[in-house]
Amino acid sequence: MTPKIAAFLCDSAPATPCLVLDVDRVETNYRRLKAALPLARVYYAVKANPAAPILERLTGLGSSFDAASWEEVQSCLEAGARPDAISFGNTVKKVSAIQAAYAAGVRMFAFDSEPELKKLAQHAPGAKVYCRILVENKGAEWPLSRKFGCEVEMARDLMILARDWGLDPYGISFHVGSQQTTTGAYQAAIARVAMVFSDLREAGVKLRMVNLGGGYPVRYRAEVPEIGEFGDAIMGAMVQHFGNDLPEMLIEPGRFMVGDAGVVSAEVVLVSRKGADDPVRWVYLDIGRFGGLAETEGEAIKYAFRTPHDGTREGPVTIAGPTCDSTDTLYEKSNYRLPLALECGDRVELMATGAYVTSYAAQSFNGFKPLAEHYI
Amino acid sequence: MTPKIAAFLCDSAPATPCLVLDVDRVETNYRRLKAALPLARVYYAVKANPAAPILERLTGLGSSFDAASWEEVQSCLEAGARPDAISFGNTVKKVSAIQAAYAAGVRMFAFDSEPELKKLAQHAPGAKVYCRILVENKGAEWPLSRKFGCEVEMARDLMILARDWGLDPYGISFHVGSQQTTTGAYQAAIARVAMVFSDLREAGVKLRMVNLGGGYPVRYRAEVPEIGEFGDAIMGAMVQHFGNDLPEMLIEPGRFMVGDAGVVSAEVVLVSRKGADDPVRWVYLDIGRFGGLAETEGEAIKYAFRTPHDGTREGPVTIAGPTCDSTDTLYEKSNYRLPLALECGDRVELMATGAYVTSYAAQSFNGFKPLAEHYI
Incomplete structure (x- = not known):
């Protein structure tokens, strides 16, 4: 993330999901x-x-x-x-x-x-x-x-x-x-x-x-x-x-x-487990495969994440998008780990997402509008 | 295809790609x-x-x-x-x-x-x-x-x-x-x-x-x-x-x-072969996976096609969309066959495409706008 993007996110806290790209x-x-x-x-x-x-x-x-x-x-x-x-x-x-x-x-x-x-x-x-x-x-x-x-x-x-x-x-x-x-x-x-x-x-x-x-x-x-x-x-x-x-x-x-000129800023909508003893948490974001992250199909492109809790204890996660379509799952098999402290409402950043994101976004899948775009 | 859709397509010949749906x-x-x-x-x-x-x-x-x-x-x-x-x-x-x-x-x-x-x-x-x-x-x-x-x-x-x-x-x-x-x-x-x-x-x-x-x-x-x-x-x-x-x-x-209330009307943009002796033709349409046919991912949903040449001799085809993304390929392994007479400029219909198409369409992938929609 460039210093300009970091400053923009900090100062403006733009509504999520959005792309911030440093021209x-x-x-x-x-x-x-x-x-x-x-x-x-x-x-x-x-x-x-x-x-x-x-x-x-x-x-x-x-x-x-x-x-x-x-x-x-x-x-x-x-x-x-x-x-x-x-x-x-x-x-x-x-x-x-x-x-x-x-x-x-x-x-x-x-x-x-x-x-x-x-x-x-x-x-x-x-x-x-x-x-x-x-x-x-x-x-x-x-x-x-x-x-x-x-x-x-x-x-x-x-x-x-x-x-x-x-x-x-x-x-x-x-x-x-x-x-x-x-x-x-x-x-x-x-x-x-x-x-x-x-x-x-x-x-x-x-x-x-x-x-x-x-x-x-x-x-x-x-x-x-x-x-x-x-x-x-x-x-x-x-x-x-x-x-x-x-x-x-x-x-x-x-x-x-x-690619590395842009960062997607997203919100965690839910962190949950499928059963009381399930070691893997499901982390649902407000952007997914149909919201622009199309290149996660088959987990091909593996974006790096930043969270407000980086550096604290982590555990295994499956990461998914916000729609009712279960193919709208980003990473299930790529061994992603995120902080245990992560919770609903946290903002996370997906790094190096300046390419092949905005124009792929579905016009209105599940009623969700495409992500906002900020060029700075 | 309902008689009302058939009549609409015949009388109006709407610009492709589009969805025509009989309410x-x-x-x-x-x-x-x-x-x-x-x-x-x-x-x-x-x-x-x-x-x-x-x-x-x-x-x-x-x-x-x-x-x-x-x-x-x-x-x-x-x-x-x-x-x-x-x-x-x-x-x-x-x-x-x-x-x-x-x-x-x-x-x-x-x-x-x-x-x-x-x-x-x-x-x-x-x-x-x-x-x-x-x-x-x-x-x-x-x-x-x-x-x-x-x-x-x-x-x-x-x-x-x-x-x-x-x-x-x-x-x-x-x-x-x-x-x-x-x-x-x-x-x-x-x-x-x-x-x-x-x-x-x-x-x-x-x-x-x-x-x-x-x-x-x-x-x-x-x-x-x-x-x-x-x-x-x-x-x-x-x-x-x-x-x-x-x-x-x-x-x-x-x-x-x-699902069966709608038909996507599309145009054949190109029919070609990869080599002179290749038995399989590639048929490129003006709508693909990012234009709304998202459920063809993994060739999961297999739409039926109608062409102006139905009933004439057929041969094997791979069917793809119009974008520069090669994942924008609809059917490569599902043994689709289409008439040998099919050519650039022909209109084809994708049957039973009233569900899970329009709202999936990318807002502007490769510059292509989402398909038009006609509710009749």
Whole structure:
């Protein structure tokens, strides 16, 4: 928690649940990334947190943006971003969204299939396009399965098609999975990309860009490698595979940029036991999986907690949200322990919750409104 | 799909994604329930779909309501419900919510722990209270784990405490899990409740109510038992355990009341393959898990689809939502097949999606707004 957030919580005691996010910390993270990968252009993954104060600060710093929808493209433009600083990174787009983005001046689009490429050829003629390939997500705490990306053989054929259809065959993207804690995942992916580059050069198509995606991890309960280690691993692999003919490099950080800039402040609604002798207490908060903590699904992302009783004796707990849905349980198997003194009405903080929280919040599940947001 | 919904979709072709719900069908379902369990009072589980047209129609029919939050209590009151027709059924409530509901005239509250009971004694003096007990959820497609309810021994002790603290020890509730397809689950639970009744009678506390919860299933892809079978099984068990000293009976249907009254209309955004020879197509819709189809988590609830090409040749598919999150995949392992002719721009209908969809929708995940709602 940054000193600014601590002071805000202490002075304002805002109604819970809410997110408090320190925009200065976002700037720090942007600079850390630039230092770790000075050759890469940063496309902030807007979906991680699309709040205007974040987009405006990043625009001022010269960041570019990775948008998942026409609505996110609009948010970037409203925050002052130039259309040529926006990549429409979703490989699944409605025709109307492509048309709107193209009309607004966006000229860079992702795809991973022939039908999507055809849409782009028709509705975004001449645009730069990049194909997303499937790569291993081992080591990621929020892996991305096979939903996005295609096999490398298909990527090669599609890039040739892109050229034939009047598009600009710009490059290749991949995503190693979010909260990726293994630098080797990037190295293996870069090797695959280099193969596609070389295959296509033989076919007369000269690609110019590698989009390294996001995935850079944030510290939750466990330590993660420093961003510099990822930078070194990535640059090492790039030089190894491309030598001194380095293509442009893009990165799409989301979690890394905003995760540790935010804290969710919540209230304990109930602490109870299921039976008189049950050693495990149930701690119910006023925010849960449907209130924004969606990434606790399968206990994937393990947030750290702060309570007013930290340092006193602890016991095992199951932590749950406030709704009548029992899937709205955050942590049952991850060995969480909280102070025995914790009780109804206490305020607790969930650390590093600046990413992938606010926009996930259900509009009104069980009648509960989405959490408030404070950008300071 | 009711004829009224079919006509509306055909005549209006509303923008997708949207829910179209036939309120007459809700009335039919209410009457079916009353016919199956004539002795039970119906408390509609508002969380299943809190739309005003539904609450107003049910108020007119004489239904009561199970509210999960103060906000849901307010929705019921605004729809014309009398406060004595509202049960505050969440066992986890903020003090401020108890106070507000009590001030509005609500006099029936659920609990499952001593700290919650203490809140009720302080802030809802004299109210009717019922204790939720843990029961088996075997046979439920959306089981409720141990989040709600306590062991029967604890329930007995707490009901005595309720009396001592000036509350009205009204009864016992349980929930066999949502989309419960086994009538035996209710019978086993009723046997446990009867045990608590008898233990408490010996202790001088005469309970008067059994809250049978919800869980009554809706037909999705697979057949489910008729509601009459549940009615018969429940009444059989009640008579077996309580003889001619039957307590009041309450039921809390949510899914059963509104599930098959609604249809989600969606658009196919992309149909693609991951490799040229991949037999499985990926079908991406403009609604997914974060757009309201939250109950497809773990492929628990298996919605049936209608497409414009039904009856033509089919092939295997994976079905996913439109966001850049790969957990936003609906069905990968449930052997869905859709017509080979299906393509980008086609409209499809997801059947029996009137329950647990609209209020789950994320406020703005990836920039996508919640689905529109049409009550006809």
